[in-house]
Amino acid sequence: MLARSLAGSVVRFLQRHGYGVFYSRTEGIYEGFWANDSKEGYGKQRYATGNIYEGNWKRGYYHGRGTFVSCHGGMQSYDGQWESGKLNGKGTVVFSTGARFDGNFKEDQAHGVGVQTSINSVNFEGKWTDGQKEGRCTIAIGPSKHTSNVKGNVMEEGERSFLVSPELPLFYCDL
Numbered sequence: 001m002l003a004r005s006l007a008g009s010v011v012r013f014l015q016r017h018g019y020g021v022f023y024s025r026t027e028g029i030y031e032g033f034w035a036n037d038s039k040e041g042y043g044k045q046r047y048a049t050g051n052i053y054e055g056n057w058k059r060g061y062y063h064g065r066g067t068f069v070s071c072h073g074g075m076q077s078y079d080g081q082w083e084s085g086k087l088n089g090k091g092t093v094v095f096s097t098g099a100r101f102d103g104n105f106k107e108d109q110a111h112g113v114g115v116q117t118s119i120n121s122v123n124f125e126g127k128w129t130d131g132q133k134e135g136r137c138t139i140a141i142g143p144s145k146h147t148s149n150v151k152g153n154v155m156e157e158g159e160r161s162f163l164v165s166p167e168l169p170l171f172y173c174d175l
Contacts, residue, residue, distance in 0.1 A: 024048075032057070059112065061085035080105070103128070 015037035016022065022030045022142035025048065032043015038046075039057035046052050047166075055066020062068070069077045073096050080091015087105035094100045103114020109131035110116075116124045126137025133150045140146075 055082070057083075106130075 016034040017036065020031075028045060028047040028049075030039060030043055030045045032039060032045075033041035035041070038060040039174030040059065041057060042055070043057055044052070044054040045050045050071035051069065053062060053066060053068045055062065057062070061084045063084060064082060065080070066082050067077065067079045075093055076096045077094045078087060078091055080087065081089025081102075083089070086108045088107065090104055092100060092102045098119040099117060101110060101114055103110060104112030106112070110128035111130060112126075113127055121142065123140040124133065124137060125140070125143050126133060127135040132152045134152065135150065136147065137150050138145055138147050
């Protein structure tokens with residue numbers, strides 16, 4: 001069996017171009033569109049590691065709307081907007097713990113407004129800057145809500161005491 005093979009509509013100037021299926025033992029299987037030897041347009045990549053990406057591509061990078069599913073720990077899935085292979089725009093991350101983040105991203109970091117929910121239904125709703133919780137936020141534990149100021153994942157002075165964890169599950173509160 002060949003280590004790499006391509007079945008598709010067009011190979012132009014020894015470059016993959018048009019619709020096709022590409023197989024590689026190290027890269028896995030890609031089924032979708034190519035332009036000038038790069039993944040371009042809609043396609044599905046099943047990596048040799050077991051991870052899967054399905055969505056739009058531009059110049060070989062995830063770009064536009066797409067879904068990535070990991071078979072390893074940490075981030076289990078991301079469904080949303082991509083730019084040049086990075087999380088950019090609105091999306092949802094689901095972690096292997098069952099916790100999730102719904103909101104905006106910039107350069108693979110939570111950035112802008114979002115809601116982070118832990119497996120025990122503790123919600124943190126507020127703003128992120130470069131992956132850090134920042135500004136006025138609302139923490140909801142069941143029916144109880146607390147509004148506070150946070151800067152760099154830390155409560156500002158004079159606020160009620162609790163730890164804002166950058167990792168999920170989110171909060172340990174003594175409200």
